[in-house]
Amino acid sequence: MTTVQQPSTKQDILHHLLKQGQSTVQELAEQLHVSPQGIRRHLKDLEADGLIVHQVIQTGMGRPNYSYTLSQAGRDRFPDRYDDFAVSLLDTLAATVGADQMGSILRKQWERKALEYRDRLGNGSLKERVDQLVALRLAEGYMAECHPVDVNGATVEQGDRFILTEYNCAISHIAESFPSVCGHELEMFAAALDCKVERTHWLVNGEHRCGYLIQPK
Template identity: 80%
Template sequence: MTTIQQPSTKQDILHHLLKQGKCTVQELAERLQVSPQAVRRHLKDLETDGLIVHEVLQAGMGRPNYSYVLSQEGRDRFPDRYDDFAVSLLDTLAETVGADQMGSILRKQWERKAMEYRDHIGNGALKERVSKLVELRRAEGYMAEWHPIDANGAVIGSVQSESNPAARFILTEYNCAIAHIAESFPSVCGHELEMFAAALDCRVERTHWLVNGEHRCGYLIQPK
């Protein structure tokens, strides 16, 4: 995959698209002072990597022209410091209001999030609710997946789980969108368990934890 860590024409193209929004081959060639042919080669590589997309600019009856814009994946390649800002803000808040009040604030936040999840998840079968929760978590940046398991913890097939209304499930997240915050404020992970339980209206137990050095967070989900 193409990255933006090393200086290159591709990096220059990504930076220019970030600033300008969209550009044609000719505009990029003039800006970067390279040939249009070279620009096209770089654009082809970047589009293959999913970092940019093109839009057709039809001009009359001739050959269509194209403009190029960053994809969401392309934007995600640029570093941000949102986590640092969030941790700093929470540190300042904790110093200002005290530990007890801070705990109440974090709990209120997760209660609100649980209600938001609950509204999207609905009241279907537990399997359906778990599936919808995983979709929501993926959209928020968590690399999440779920599997039905039997009484011994072994993964079972979907057909078997449909015939077992009391089936249990494992929800696994390999990426944490708030990892830096969780390191500084591990209590948010405890609230997360409560949030999942409230959103799914079921019992939730932690099986794995990124904060403890494991490569994933895992949750056992089962009916009350």
């Protein structure tokens, strides 16, 4: 089987699918500046490796089109989980102390993380703090980015409102066993940035990314 090792068109395809959720051959060709024939060859290899899957898009009576998405194995190519030991440890802790105490422990952990973030984000503008948060999340294994909110085709004033997007989850295994951590993460961002933070997209709900609207209180 073909494997993806060095940065390559195949890696670019995987990154694009991670960010967009799904794409056709033509969309990939246009975005990556590679011929459709070349894209098809790479997609064939990636599908043979089990890293992507396709579905048929029937539009009228003509030749069907195909839309490609990452398989679970494809998503696993990106840093998206702690060691199984961490999940096992939390399971043991939950069985030992009970659900209520476990909830309190998780909350204290996120409060501690929020204080750490807040100290490292500094006292700059909201944009500067958001940019620094993205850098911290990238260092922790998240594929994160942030953009100013676009309102009716016009970007709002710098430093006003932002969308933070994370295309993978570095604690996905933990979130599966302890869904409350996602709520604590939302609170953590709000406390660290001293802002209002709302969830716009959620991997746990089957979407291909987590999204957060960040704006002043």
